[in-house]
Amino acid sequence: MLPVLKKEKSRFILRLNTGLYKENIIRKAVAEDRAWIKIRPVSKGCCCLEMKTGRIDDVLKWVNYLIYLHKG
């Protein structure tokens, strides 16, 4: 299984389990930040995001925002 958060040269690859995070909420959040986040081809049960940033803090703040959106 892919790691949940993988650092590459100047980007991160984030794997989100769609059994936990709702796909429509992920898509909505990605649409708000499409300047630096892209959804990679989705595989069954998970959604991979390519995040163009070298700072892990940016990624983690965004992930917290996802939790906030799920709380509604």
Add this chain to the structure above:
Amino acid sequence: MLEKKLKITEDHAELRIDGEIYSKETIFAAAYIFMDKAYILLDKENKDFVVYIYSQQKSTDLRKLGMDFCNELINYAHYFSRVKENAEVIKTIMQRALFSAAPSLVKEAEEKEIEDLIRELEAEEKEEAQTNAAGAKKRKK
């Protein structure tokens, strides 16, 4: 035993939670509370939930953060369990509170309840009549 469930690395704590004990809603509720002091990333492996807890401040004790998250899980598991048990009572109290603000609603609700009861009785009588008719037919044969 704890080491299997709570793993501390250089920059985060990794907590494994049994999915048969805690629900997804409980984990999200606990994660929401932690948003002001940590970054929370969730994953699932088979039946276990995996919670990655990154501190927002470098000086934070990650082990304590992990243990505090466990406490928050118990807190919310207990809360949701109580809400489920007391659902009917809460509903009654809310209805009474709403109705006291608008007494006409009480009359409407009572009338509706009476109509529903009458409909139920009529349906039962019809069913009984049909059963009796079928029984009488059988006896004639």
